[in-house]
Amino acid sequence: MSNATMSKPRLKTSAMIASIASEGQVTRSAPFGHALAELARQKQNVIGMTADLGKYTDLHIFSKEFPERFYQMGMAEQLLMGAASGFAHEGAQPFVTTYAVFATRRAYDFMHQTIAEDNLDVKIVCALPGLTTGYGPSHQAAEDLALMRAMPNMTVIDPCDALDIEQMVPAIAAHKGPVYARLLRGNVPAVLDEYDYQFELGKAKLLRDGAEVLVISSGIMTMRALEVAKALEKDRIGVGVLHVPTIKPLDTQTIVREAKRSGRLVVVAENHTVIGGLGEAVAAELMRAGVSCRFRQVGLPDAFLDAGALPTLHDRYGISSATMSETIKGWLT
Incomplete structure (x- = not known):
């Protein structure tokens, strides 16, 4: 190997970095971990459990403050869910963390039979939802919402940002019964602070109004929708x-009220496959309510997604703010 070759800097890839913050965007560190620790100071029955992913789901913050209430179950998600159900039967309120793919695909039956069927008070909070990692199909939970929506007794949440997560934690703790929540970890964007936002379980919130387009969104796609709204103001x-x-449960009343306003293009945007997620849930509710509108979906395709850098993948699959802006403008012409 030549000296020139040896001296060349090694290129770094962002393919494995699960960050959805734009350059210069305001973020808050580990909102879930800090919110759960605050909750545990107030509720003695709160425990934290994980499948060897405490550091990667921000549960390490809880474990450092409450080591006697932290349970590391190893890489055994089925055991994790079964043990959580046992703790819940004894009066504890487990907050269980892992990656979304491992909970919904690997441990689905254990959640279904040991947690949901008995309507137990277990909160399942899962990182790497949808296309928030470049690892590829093994780690991209593109169908998790469809799977969890189909499970009886299960409440399903897809938060947008740090504020959403901070406010979600005490709200789901106050709700008796199983909850599946997507998790954004690490340095999480803070975008809802400027919209006088307050998380309410089961409630949709109109963050801004517009005469031409209504974007109905969840998770990081609400962040993208707000970016699109600001960009399209120029046009x-x-x-x-x-x-x-x-x-789940869906705020049908608010969705129908906003979608039935005449003359607007209704777009459902989600970081999830277009099959079985928010888009199809909204479409079904609009049909049942007799609402006739121009309806489109922005979401991930019914396919195994590629591995790579997140900005490239978001452009490729149409969920970046730039591609979403162009798509919506095309639908309006």
Whole structure:
């Protein structure tokens, strides 16, 4: 190997970095971990459990303060869910963390039979939802919401940002019964602070209004929808954004009220396959309510997604703010 070759800097890839913050965007560190620790100071029955992923789900913050209430179950998600159900039967309130793919695909039956069927008070909070990692199909939970929506007794949440997560934690703790929540970890963007936002379980929130387009969104796609709305103002296109953090139960009343306003293109945007997620849930509710509108979906395709750098993948699959802006403008012409 030549000296020139040896001296060349090694290129770094962002393919494995699960960060959805834009350059210069305001973030808050580990909102879930800090919110759970605050909750545990107030509730003695709160425990934390994970499958060898405490550091990667921000549960390490809880474990350092409450080591006697932290349970590391190893890489055994089925055992994790079964043990959580046992703790819940004895009066504890387990907050269980792992990656979304491992909970919903590997341990689905254990959640279904040991937690949901008995309507136990277990909170399942899962990182790497949808296309928030470049690892590829083994780690991309593109169908988790569809799976969890189908489970009886299960409340399903897809938060947008740090504020959503901080407020979600005490709200789901106050709710008796199983909850599945997507998790954004690490340095999480803070975008909802400027919209006088308050998380309410089962409630959708109109963050901004617009005469031409209504975007109904959840998770990181609400962040993208707000970016799109600001970008399209330059083209004199008014974009309203209805944030739907609770996927199940769905706030049908608010969704129908906003979608039935005449003359607007209704777009459902989600970081999830277009099959079985928020888009199809909204479409079904609009049909049942007799609402006739122009309806489109922005979401991930029914396919195994590629591995790579997140900005590239978000452009490729149409969920970046730039591609979403162009897509919506095309639908309006």
